[in-house]
Amino acid sequence: MSPCGIAPGAGGRRFREVREHFEDPKPGYVADWADLPDWQRETDADIFEAVEAAVG
Template identity: 65%
Template sequence: MIGTRAVRQPGRGGDGQDVPVRPAPAAVALLRVHDQGRQFLDLSDRRASRLTREQKSRFVATCWTAQMYKHFENPMPGHVANWAELPDWQRETAADTGVKDFGAGSNGSRAPRRRRSRYRR
């Protein structure tokens, strides 16, 4: 897991040696939110994909809030705000993450398709 071991970035030591670097807590939190979404999907026998866009986004926002409290002693108020207090852009970000992580549902939402590279054969 990325949060439990150092990540290597080349050339950061100044002498050409790799130096272990810990990822930012917010990056670790984001990975954990993704993991929580996948676990939720698996534990529901993939039926969580039927949730509406708003239900998926609320789940993602709740997971994010929990991770902020886990990784930060005093998280910024905007990172742990209640759903009703979130700005539209933050709700949409959670919704896009939920649709991507949970896949297409019966409500007509679809996960974004990965584009094939035109250079791949």
Template identity: 70%
Template sequence: MDRETGVAVKTFDGSFRGLTGNASAAAVYGQVRDFISVSGGNTSKLTREQKGRFVATCWIAQIHKHIEDPKPGYVAGSNDLPAWQQETDADIFEAIEHANS
């Protein structure tokens, strides 16, 4: 949890911590699950980069939902994230994809 804002942050292992972490993680999970569903399972054709970018975008929306004026690092675009976080976001998408196939 960010000490300054009290809002969830994504951890190294891709989990979420903080006051809004569980709700935000559930929202992102639902968005990815719904995207997979409405795509007719064709998300398997997306690249890992595309999958990770989708998770990052969903997470950014949750940040904006809970923080009126977030720090720039909280809403950084996928390409601006460290490589480990880009990989973690892709892993999150693929874990949801496998759980819903």
């Protein structure tokens, strides 16, 4: 999962938030949603949905 744990599809925000914490982040941490491999999009979406359900 991306380290900032944000909503899927928010790639621009992901890049800015990751850059605040990592000087030279891995490409997968700042990639646009459409550029991520299917397995990573599915994993990120599952994690996001679980967190969303937990905090209600």
